[in-house]
Amino acid sequence: MTSIRYDVLGLGNAIVDVIARADDDLLVKHGMRKGSMSLIDEARAAQIYDAMGPAMEISGGSAANTIVGVASFGARAAFIGRVKDDPLGNVFGHDIRAAGVAFDTAPSADGPSTGRCYVLVTPDGERTMHTFLGAAQDLHPRDIDDEAVASAAITYLEGYLWDPPHAKEAFRKAAAIAHQAQRQVALSLSDAFCVDRWRDEFLHLVRSGVVDLLFCNEAEVRSLYQTADFDTAIAALRGDAPRAVVTRSAKGCLVIEGPQTIVAPAYPVDRVVDTTGAGDLFAAGFLFGMARGFEDERSARLGALAAAEVISHLGARPETSLRALAQENGLLK
Amino acid sequence: MTSIRYDVLGLGNAIVDVIARADDDLLVKHGMRKGSMSLIDEARAAQIYDAMGPAMEISGGSAANTIVGVASFGARAAFIGRVKDDPLGNVFGHDIRAAGVAFDTAPSADGPSTGRCYVLVTPDGERTMHTFLGAAQDLHPRDIDDEAVASAAITYLEGYLWDPPHAKEAFRKAAAIAHQAQRQVALSLSDAFCVDRWRDEFLHLVRSGVVDLLFCNEAEVRSLYQTADFDTAIAALRGDAPRAVVTRSAKGCLVIEGPQTIVAPAYPVDRVVDTTGAGDLFAAGFLFGMARGFEDERSARLGALAAAEVISHLGARPETSLRALAQENGLLK
Numbered sequence: 239m240t241s242i243r244y245d246v247l248g249l250g251n252a253i254v255d256v257i258a259r260a261d262d263d264l265l266v267k268h269g270m271r272k273g274s275m276s277l278i279d280e281a282r283a284a285q286i287y288d289a290m291g292p293a294m295e296i297s298g299g300s301a302a303n304t305i306v307g308v309a310s311f312g313a314r315a316a317f318i319g320r321v322k323d324d325p326l327g328n329v330f331g332h333d334i335r336a337a338g339v340a341f342d343t344a345p346s347a348d349g350p351s352t353g354r355c356y357v358l359v360t361p362d363g364e365r366t367m368h369t370f371l372g373a374a375q376d377l378h379p380r381d382i383d384d385e386a387v388a389s390a391a392i393t394y395l396e397g398y399l400w401d402p403p404h405a406k407e408a409f410r411k412a413a414a415i416a417h418q419a420q421r422q423v424a425l426s427l428s429d430a431f432c433v434d435r436w437r438d439e440f441l442h443l444v445r446s447g448v449v450d451l452l453f454c455n456e457a458e459v460r461s462l463y464q465t466a467d468f469d470t471a472i473a474a475l476r477g478d479a480p481r482a483v484v485t486r487s488a489k490g491c492l493v494i495e496g497p498q499t500i501v502a503p504a505y506p507v508d509r510v511v512d513t514t515g516a517g518d519l520f521a522a523g524f525l526f527g528m529a530r531g532f533e534d535e536r537s538a539r540l541g542a543l544a545a546a547e548v549i550s551h552l553g554a555r556p557e558t559s560l561r562a563l564a565q566e567n568g569l570l571k
Numbered sequence: 572m573t574s575i576r577y578d579v580l581g582l583g584n585a586i587v588d589v590i591a592r593a594d595d596d597l598l599v600k601h602g603m604r605k606g607s608m609s610l611i612d613e614a615r616a617a618q619i620y621d622a623m624g625p626a627m628e629i630s631g632g633s634a635a636n637t638i639v640g641v642a643s644f645g646a647r648a649a650f651i652g653r654v655k656d657d658p659l660g661n662v663f664g665h666d667i668r669a670a671g672v673a674f675d676t677a678p679s680a681d682g683p684s685t686g687r688c689y690v691l692v693t694p695d696g697e698r699t700m701h702t703f704l705g706a707a708q709d710l711h712p713r714d715i716d717d718e719a720v721a722s723a724a725i726t727y728l729e730g731y732l733w734d735p736p737h738a739k740e741a742f743r744k745a746a747a748i749a750h751q752a753q754r755q756v757a758l759s760l761s762d763a764f765c766v767d768r769w770r771d772e773f774l775h776l777v778r779s780g781v782v783d784l785l786f787c788n789e790a791e792v793r794s795l796y797q798t799a800d801f802d803t804a805i806a807a808l809r810g811d812a813p814r815a816v817v818t819r820s821a822k823g824c825l826v827i828e829g830p831q832t833i834v835a836p837a838y839p840v841d842r843v844v845d846t847t848g849a850g851d852l853f854a855a856g857f858l859f860g861m862a863r864g865f866e867d868e869r870s871a872r873l874g875a876l877a878a879a880e881v882i883s884h885l886g887a888r889p890e891t892s893l894r895a896l897a898q899e900n901g902l903l904k
Binding site: 258259287288290291292293294295296297306324325326329332333334336337351553555557 | 592623629630639657667
């Protein structure tokens with residue numbers, strides 16, 4: 239058995255966020271679904287960018303945000319994802335490496351430019367996202383570094399990988415390598431509409447044991463089981479997933495394993511500035527705790543703390559050391 | 572006489588800021604001059620970027636920040652500056668236009684990439700800047716839109732334009748057009764080390780009447796007259812400049828015109844997060860007031876208010892409507 243080199247390795251779409259504040263009117267005018275993520279092509283990206291106010295660029299990508307959070311807690315972390323060799327690809331690579339994450343996926347020399355997510359943040363702190371996948375579209379099974387995956391205690395995969403054509407094969411390959419090396423595989427359901435696009439395949443992943451741990455929020459689990467009733471969805475999830483964490487925004491989260499349920503509270507936040515990355519950073523704290531062998535409740539509290547940090551400012555990456563924050567809050571020594 | 576189309580037109584280096592928090596140790600280790608702006612080539616830019624933590628990209632450029640501030644107060648504003656037709660040039664163009672500024676300078680099709688300023692923000696909120704001018708290097712007199720300048724009540728020029736080889740000719744051309752149309756010309760001294768590089772030429776601009784209004788801070792006016800004594804510098808400035816505004820950080824500012832001196836206070840700020848853009852936004856408020864025909868003291872208060880807004884967050888562009896902020900503070904109806 240290979241020795242453990244990484245606590246968590248993430249596989250996801252490598253994206254730079256283009257973030258601007260927006261009024262609700264703008265969303266209505268452009269027929270946008272508040273709080274969701276929509277995939278767009280380059281022409282629609284140009285339209286949306288034209289409609290947006292002055293913006294800022296901050297590296298993003300769901301699993302990438304999670305992995306940066308894991309590194310910020312002080313764990314060993316790696317990321318696999320595809321950018322282009324262009325200025326925004328350079329920004330993505332700089333930011334993730336500067337956060338202490340190993341990132342060795344070769345950038346594309348040609349083809350579409352580095353992926354971008356246009357994030358509109360309304361006054362209530364909610365984010366509405368439109369993603370041009372760009373180079374992330376071209377993640378292939380050959381981009382999987384077998385040795386890196388085999389030497390990671392947990393491999394973390396985002397549901398958004400089901401959108402690009404070959405990324406799901408990369409996902410399956412990584413999951414197989416991880417299990418062969420007797421490692422854990424975690425999946426995030428990413429977005430309720432993403433679940434809508436890929437429901438059957440996600441259910442199959444969960445039921446067939448490809449995934450050991452599932453992360454989702456209320457809307458995603460309801461979408462997965464096509465029910466408006468949360469309890470019905472949870473009962474179904476309990477039967478399907480070996481282990482699942484369901485986040486419920488200010489209501490905290492549930493950790494479900496067989497008949498057992500652990501409930502953990504959210505951390506209070508003075509003012510929600512931008513919810514982008516809340517789920518990603520929750521996963522970061524939980525995965526970090528899991529890699530350290532903590533009890534689920536402590537891991538959930540670490541997740542809640544990281545989520546509280548990221549929603550208190552613009553952008554989906556932590557602005558402070560999560561390790562120091564966890565120490566201040568008595569969750570780490 | 573052409574009718575007035577713009578209240579303020581700015582001419583400057585078109586730059587995207589790459590902003591990261593940094594410890595003082597990093598500045599010491601890399602031999603950086605805290606609080607200053609240094610010019611760098613692409614190789615040094617790569618070195619500095621490698622040494623920086625995770626960053627965010629926000630459009631910048633000294634005069635560009637000022638002009639965006641002027642537009643945020645609700646005035647008609649235009650900007651002339653050179654980017655390349657590349658992703659960061661696209662970011663710069665989007666952000667300035669989305670702020671309501673007319674920006675029609677054609678981007679370079681080839682040559683160096685869009686200019687970048689690497690901004691290191693230390694825990695005290697001070698910023699240390701390293702600028703790769705890139706495409707801004709190629710601003711030429713032919714980029715001056717004669718009609719736009721002639722129809723702007725005030726043409727505002729940044730001292731940094733003395734660094735690129737042909738930009739000073741563009742500057743002189745714009746100043747001549749403005750004066751021919753009986754408009755006002757304002758200049759910012761930009762940075763004490765920039766003054767050090769171009770002292771004689773800046774003094775000549777001020778003494779020969781090319782400039783009607785000079786903006787500077789304490790360090791810059793002391794550098795201009797090569798004296799450590801502030802009062803000596805102010806006495807010399809009074810003899811040379813038809814009109815000058817000297818900003819003194821938390822001590823407020825002086826407006827000097829012949830024997831007359833007006834003193835205006837700074838606005839209190841809860842916590843200084845990032846001083847980048849303080850001088851740029853002070854100039855925005857003052858120029859806006861001047862364009863509206865306000866008394867100097869009211870214009871200075873508008874400047875102080877805009878500076879207070881910009882130093883309370885990361886980045887050198889306002890995050891809120893300066894018009895609304897001025898109304899809340901009783902400076903505008």
